[in-house]
Amino acid sequence: MVSITVLDGAGCIGGNKILLEDSGNKLLLDFGTNFLQTGLYYEEYLQPKSCQGIYEHILMGLLPPYRDLYRPDFITKVCEDFGLWDQVDTKEIGEVDGVLISHAHVDHLGSLHFLRTDIPIYCSPLTAAISRALQDTGKGSTAAEYCYYTPREYLQGDCEGLQTPRNAETYTRQYHLTSKPPEEFVSQWHSLPQEKKNFNSTDFKSADSCAGLTLKSYPVDHSVYGATAWAVETSSGWVVYTGDLRTAGHYGEFTRRFVEEAARLKPVALIIEGTRVNSERTATEDQVRESCLTAVKNHSGLIVADFGPRNVERLLIFLEVARQTGRNLLILPKDAYLLEMMRKAAGNDVLVPPLEDSGIKIYWEYESRRDSWKKSLRESCDNSLFVGPADVRKNQGDFICCFSFWDINELAYIKPVDDSAYIFSSCEAFNEEMKIDADRLKHWIDRFNLRLYGKLLESDQDSDPFHVSGHASGPELFEIVEGIRPKKVIPVHTERPCDYEQPLRDVCEVIIPEKGTPVLL
Numbered sequence: 167m168v169s170i171t172v173l174d175g176a177g178c179i180g181g182n183k184i185l186l187e188d189s190g191n192k193l194l195l196d197f198g199t200n201f202l203q204t205g206l207y208y209e210e211y212l213q214p215k216s217c218q219g220i221y222e223h224i225l226m227g228l229l230p231p232y233r234d235l236y237r238p239d240f241i242t243k244v245c246e247d248f249g250l251w252d253q254v255d256t257k258e259i260g261e262v263d264g265v266l267i268s269h270a271h272v273d274h275l276g277s278l279h280f281l282r283t284d285i286p287i288y289c290s291p292l293t294a295a296i297s298r299a300l301q302d303t304g305k306g307s308t309a310a311e312y313c314y315y316t317p318r319e320y321l322q323g324d325c326e327g328l329q330t331p332r333n334a335e336t337y338t339r340q341y342h343l344t345s346k347p348p349e350e351f352v353s354q355w356h357s358l359p360q361e362k363k364n365f366n367s368t369d370f371k372s373a374d375s376c377a378g379l380t381l382k383s384y385p386v387d388h389s390v391y392g393a394t395a396w397a398v399e400t401s402s403g404w405v406v407y408t409g410d411l412r413t414a415g416h417y418g419e420f421t422r423r424f425v426e427e428a429a430r431l432k433p434v435a436l437i438i439e440g441t442r443v444n445s446e447r448t449a450t451e452d453q454v455r456e457s458c459l460t461a462v463k464n465h466s467g468l469i470v471a472d473f474g475p476r477n478v479e480r481l482l483i484f485l486e487v488a489r490q491t492g493r494n495l496l497i498l499p500k501d502a503y504l505l506e507m508m509r510k511a512a513g514n515d516v517l518v519p520p521l522e523d524s525g526i527k528i529y530w531e532y533e534s535r536r537d538s539w540k541k542s543l544r545e546s547c548d549n550s551l552f553v554g555p556a557d558v559r560k561n562q563g564d565f566i567c568c569f570s571f572w573d574i575n576e577l578a579y580i581k582p583v584d585d586s587a588y589i590f591s592s593c594e595a596f597n598e599e600m601k602i603d604a605d606r607l608k609h610w611i612d613r614f615n616l617r618l619y620g621k622l623l624e625s626d627q628d629s630d631p632f633h634v635s636g637h638a639s640g641p642e643l644f645e646i647v648e649g650i651r652p653k654k655v656i657p658v659h660t661e662r663p664c665d666y667e668q669p670l671r672d673v674c675e676v677i678i679p680e681k682g683t684p685v686l687l
């Protein structure tokens with residue numbers, strides 16, 4: 167029997183964790199962080215104690231309560247002593263054959279590192295590259311062990327909790343990639359920026375099948391490179407999962423090809439995202455390019471461009487705008503590191519600009535010590551690429567700085583001159599915490615007299631000329647379903663799954679998933 171159980175991500179945007187079962191075989195589709203549930207209890211500076219592994223995550227409902235799904239070292243003594251498993255609706259999942267990751271956004275892979283390390287991960291080379299860069303450059307809790315991990319020891323005494331033993335062995339997780347990765351990326355995968363003696367890396371394998379089930383993968387257009395839709399051949403027929411997608415981006419053709427090819431499978435079920443199912447329209451990246459170019463041309467001083475760092479398409483737009491206005495694009499070291507990793511993994515599929523000779527410079531902020539990945543970046547690039555705050559301060563009209571809220575205090579060191587601007591080319595605030603940050607960002611913008619372009623606060627998304635969503639609009643989503651013509655459609659990643667019912671009433675059966683309740687095929 168085949169069943170699909172949305173363990174998380176039903177009736178909300180993100181946190182997708184979907185279990186697909188076919189007579190004993192089990193696959194997970196994504197294993198992301200549910201920001202809505204997490205935000206009920208936690209915020210930036212109030213986080214679950216990592217020294218107690220999964221304890222808080224399970225207790226507070228951030229992870230599905232399967233006692234055999236997670237890394238054994240993360241199930242600490244406290245979990246047992248405090249009777250964690252008696253306080254939640256504990257279940258057992260048994261062997262899981264793999265987790266298919268759709269793309270490298272945290273709401274799709276952010277909880278991956280909690281999973282047992284013998285569960286293989288399936289994704290595109292670009293998704294592996296982004297996950298790897300996130301781990302290499304992450305700090306503290308953000309340095310999640312997506313790609314490589316070090317088993318912890320439980321320490322008791324005055325300090326009690328998980329600890330990384332000195333000289334411990336580090337291992338890579340088993341990754342299965344949707345296409346053959348370029349050699350350059352393979353060799354990067356087998357080495358770490360910090361010299362670790364006990365690093366045991368494993369070769370990539372192919373993502374053609376998992377536990378005897380045939381898999382197909384299709385690149386789709388989204389606001390991060392490497393986004394993949396999956397199809398799994400079950401004993402009831404093909405099950406297709408879109409991940410997040412759109413059709414209006416530079417690689418909209420990917421999504422259209424996916425629809426054509428998925429239709430040929432005559433799927434029994436389509437699990438589809440519905441973030442913007444109630445939106446009518448989507449602007450295009452060309453419109454964003456025009457608006458940004460016009461804005462930059464208006465100013466002779468500093469330009470700050472604020473956009474999602476993993477959004478290479480948007481970076482390419484600002485790079486083009488920088489070229490046309492005689493400026494350099496100044497990016498942060500972590501974004502430079504990410505770009506390099508992506509460039510190595512991309513092959514010829516998508517365009518990733520090289521750091522050298524492309525009009526890109528790297529911002530080298532004041533710091534009392536540099537992380538090892540920064541040192542390795544510095545060593546691997548020409549010295550002329552690096553620009554410090556004092557240089558930017560002297561030549562503000564020469565740069566478009568790619569900063570966001572989290573780097574905004576760099577303005578204090580650059581001290582923008584008159585006629586400077588801030589272009590907000592990102593998703594506007596949609597919850598209370600983001601609104602507080604947006605207010606704070608506005609204070610910085612006002613404090614330094616920057617002209618603001620784009621919308622910081624919730625607004626009619628369709629009318630922001632400085633940002634295009636990574637998600638298809640309602641009419642585009644319905645067209646995708648009509649193109650694929652599955653027997654059943656299961657909307658996830660949306661607060662409005664019911665919006666699918668009326669427009670698709672003559673096309674297929676719409677099943678509104680409930681968290682934890684299996685849908686039988």
Ligand SMILES: [Zn+2]
Binds near residue numbers: 180273274
């Ligand atoms: Zn998402």
Ligand SMILES: [Zn+2]
Binds near residue numbers: 271636
């Ligand atoms: Zn996404």
